[in-house]
Amino acid sequence: MQKIQMKTPLVEIDGDEMTRVLWQMIKDTLILPFIDLKTEYYDLGLKSRNDTDDQITVDAALATKKHGVAVKCATITPNRQRMDEYPELKQMWKSPNSTIRSILDGTVFRAPITVDCIRPVVKTWDKPITIARHAYGDVYKAADLHTLEPGEAELTFRGESGKTETLSVQKVDGPAVWQAMHNTEASIRSFAKACFQYAVDTKQDLWFSTKDTIAKVYDGQFKAVFEQEFEGCRDKFEALGIKYFYTLIDDAVARAMRSEGGFIWALKNYDGDVMSDMVATAFGSLAMMTSVLVSPDGNYEYEAAHGTVTQHYYRYLEGEETSTNPIATIFAWTGALFKRGELDNLPKLCEFAKSLEDACTDTISSGTMTGDLTRLAETSAAAKSVTSREFLDAVCRRLRDKMSKT
Ligand code: NAP
Ligand code: MG
Numbered sequence: 001m002q003k004i005q006m007k008t009p010l011v012e013i014d015g016d017e018m019t020r021v022l023w024q025m026i027k028d029t030l031i032l033p034f035i036d037l038k039t040e041y042y043d044l045g046l047k048s049r050n051d052t053d054d055q056i057t058v059d060a061a062l063a064t065k066k067h068g069v070a071v072k073c074a075t076i077t078p079n080r081q082r083m084d085e086y087p088e089l090k091q092m093w094k095s096p097n098s099t100i101r102s103i104l105d106g107t108v109f110r111a112p113i114t115v116d117c118i119r120p121v122v123k124t125w126d127k128p129i130t131i132a133r134h135a136y137g138d139v140y141k142a143a144d145l146h147t148l149e150p151g152e153a154e155l156t157f158r159g160e161s162g163k164t165e166t167l168s169v170q171k172v173d174g175p176a177v178w179q180a181m182h183n184t185e186a187s188i189r190s191f192a193k194a195c196f197q198y199a200v201d202t203k204q205d206l207w208f209s210t211k212d213t214i215a216k217v218y219d220g221q222f223k224a225v226f227e228q229e230f231e232g233c234r235d236k237f238e239a240l241g242i243k244y245f246y247t248l249i250d251d252a253v254a255r256a257m258r259s260e261g262g263f264i265w266a267l268k269n270y271d272g273d274v275m276s277d278m279v280a281t282a283f284g285s286l287a288m289m290t291s292v293l294v295s296p297d298g299n300y301e302y303e304a305a306h307g308t309v310t311q312h313y314y315r316y317l318e319g320e321e322t323s324t325n326p327i328a329t330i331f332a333w334t335g336a337l338f339k340r341g342e343l344d345n346l347p348k349l350c351e352f353a354k355s356l357e358d359a360c361t362d363t364i365s366s367g368t369m370t371g372d373l374t375r376l377a378e379t380s381a382a383a384k385s386v387t388s389r390e391f392l393d394a395v396c397r398r399l400r401d402k403m404s405k406t
Contacts, residue, residue: 001034001403001404003033003034003035003036004034004035004036004346004348004349004352005036005346006035006036006037006038006340006344006346006349007038007344007346008038008067008068008069008340008343008344009038009039009040009067010037010038010039010040010067010069010070010071010336010337010340011039011040011042011060011063011064011067011069011070011071011301012039012040012041012042012070012071013042013044013060013070013071013072013073013301014041014042014043014044014045014073015044015045015072015073015074015075015076015308016044016045016046016073016074016075016076016308017074017076017308017309017310017313018308018309018310018312018313018316018322018324019073019074019304019306019307019308019309019329020045020073020308021313021316022324022326022329022388023073023329025326025388025389025392026326026329026330026333026392029392029393029395029396030330030333030356030392030395030396030399031333033396034352034399034403035337035349035352040063040067042056042059042060042063043056044056044057044060044072044073044075044096045075046075046076046078046082046086046089046093049075049093049096050086050088050089050090050093053090054093054094054099057093057096057099057100058099058103060072060096060100061099061100061103061104062103064100064104064299064301065103065104065295065299068298068299068300068343069299069300069301069302069336069339069340069343070299070300070301070302070336071301071302071303071332071333071335071336071337072100072301072302072303072332073303073329074303074304074306074307074308074309074329075096075097075308076308077093077094077095077096077097078092078093079092080092097293100293100301101135101293104293104295104299104301105190105295105296106135106190106194106293106294106295106296106299106301107132107133107134107135107190107191107194107195107198107293107294108132108133108135108291108292108293109130109131109132109198109264109291109292109293109294110130110131110133110276110279110280110289110290110291110305111128111129111130111131111289111290111291111292112128112129112279112280112283112284112288112289112290113128113288113289113290113327113328113331113360113361114127114128114283114288115288115361115364115365115377116361116365117364117365117377117378117379117383118284118288118364118373118376118377118378119378120261120282120283120284121281121282121283122257122282124257124258124259124260124261125259125260125261125282125283126260126261126262127260127261127262128261128262128283129256129259129261129262129263129265129279129283130198130202130204130263130264130265131264131265131267131272131275131276131279132191132194132195132198132264132265132266132267132272133267133269133271133272133273133276134187134188134191134266134267134268134269134272135269135272136183136184136187136191136269137181137182137183137184137187137269138181138182138183138268138269138270139179139181139269139270140269140270141181141182142179142180142181142182143179143180143181144177144178144179145177145178145179146175146176146177146178147172147175147176147177147178148175149174149175150171150172150173150174151171151172152168152169152170152171152172153168153169153170153172153176153178154166154167154168154169155167155169155180183218183222185221185225188221188222188225189225189229189296190295190296191266192225192226192228192229192230192266193229193296194294194295194296195208195226195264195266196229196230196232196233196244197294197296197298198264198292198294199237199242199244199264200233200236200237200240200242201294202264203240203242204242204262204263204264205242205243205244205245205262205263205264206242206243206244206245206263206264206266207245207246207247207252207256207263207264207265207266208222208223208226208244208245208246208265208266208267209246209247209248209249209251209252209253209265209266209267209271210222210223210248210249210268210271211248211249211250212248213248219268222268223246226244226246226266227246230244249267249271252265253275265279280305284373284376285325285372285373285376286305286306287304287306287325287327287328287370287372287373288325288327288328288373289304289305289306289328290302290303290304290305290328290331290332290335291303291304291305291332292335300335300336300339302331302332302333302335302336302339303329303332304328304329304331304332305328306328309324312324321387321388321389322387322388323370323371323372323385323386323387323388323391324370324388325369325370325372325373325388325391326370326388326391326392327360327364327370330356330357330360330395331357331360333353333356334353334354334356334357335353337349337350337352337353338350338353338354341353351406352403355399355402355403355406356395356399358398358402359395359396359398359399359402360395362398363391363394363395363398364377365379366379367379367382367383367384368384368386368390368391368394369383369384369385369386369391370385370386370387370388370391371385
């Protein structure tokens with residue numbers, strides 16, 4: 001079989017623990033035998049981040065800006081406990097994902113990978129629902145205050161011009177809690193641009209919901225910015241037959257529950273935090289959820305939504321062949337290869353990515369899957385729990401079969 005050629009390199013961002021082990025297994029079993037793989041490799045494993053004073057993370061983000069498409073393995077975000085586990089760490093390095101996100105200025109889209117034999121909890125959901133969460137500001141960057149006596153709070157903005165604006169928040173006659181939060185118009189606009197871009201890319205309707213009847217100024221501005229940005233892509237939406245739909249958050253929740261899925265749901269930071277966990281769980285499992293960071297100027301970084309699966313890694317180190325689900329990491333690769341194929345006009349690369357995705361879902365539908373899925377699946381044949389390696393081999397057999405037919 002002739003290997004598929006690539007033009008532009010893919011930015012390959014390696015990571016930690018069990019997902020790093022799976023990363024190599026996926027490449028060896030499912031990618032390298034079929035593709036003359038061209039990548040620019042960045043090792044974001046914790047040791048390499050520590051050795052380079054985290055410069056490697058910045059370099060990986062800049063490479064993504066340069067080449068346009070990256071695939072990333074899950075990485076450890078160090079906390080106190082990790083500092084004890086890795087005594088050589090020079091400091092508690094920042095989350096690589098937030099460093100990359102701040103350089104690319106992107107929005108994260110999370111979409112479940114659906115398989116026939118795993119039915120979502122919501123019966124009507126026939127197609128995936130993609131959550132687009134705004135990842136800047138609001139309560140995540142708020143100033144909080146707890147006061148104990150009667151009094152009044154004011155909100156003051158001091159402009160650089162010297163102009164000030166002051167507003168009374170509330171007079172209280174006893175102890176109270178206060179919160180002031182903000183967002184920037186630039187960030188809201190980037191979020192809107194990324195959402196419209198992604199809707200066009202994936203040819204899906206875009207929903208956006210806030211509470212602008214209550215937060216007339218704050219949420220009203222989100223709504224207005226989205227409307228302005230939509231004007232720039234109205235023609236594209238019409239040509240593709242897709243819709244932009246704004247509604248109140250509570251109405252959107254009710255409609256989403258009755259919908260058949262198949263749309264992108266753009267949400268403010270807090271709403272997205274809450275709804276993405278609900279949607280992920282309702283579709284089955286975090287191990288079946290992909291995530292892509294899309295920047296407003298059209299750069300893409302694909303990854304699995306889950307972490308490094310630490311517990312499985314410790315068992316792997318003790319010699320156990322674990323049954324860790326590699327699907328989301330495989331779909332990060334197929335997402336990136338497909339996008340690369342699309343941008344470089346390489347239909348064979350796109351076909352390969354689709355065949356690999358089908359080989360994965362067919363393998364699960366036939367009853368062969370990792371342990372996390374056996375309790376969710378409703379297969380006619382008894383679902384068989386296999387190790388990651390056995391699963392990848394089964395996918396490879398199906399993939400070879402598909403590739404020999406094209
Ligand atoms: P996690 O790695 O997602 O794992 C949590 C649990 O979910 C696992 O113990 C496992 O449950 C199950 N699970 C997740 N992925 C699975 C898979 N592919 N196959 C089978 N089961 C899977 O989250 P975490 O334990 O909170 O975090 C571990 C590390 O990952 C942390 O250092 C964190 O910083 C990092 N992290 C990185 C990213 C990222 O790079 N994007 C995201 C999140 C977390 P059972 O043990 O019950 O089998
Ligand atoms: Mg959450």
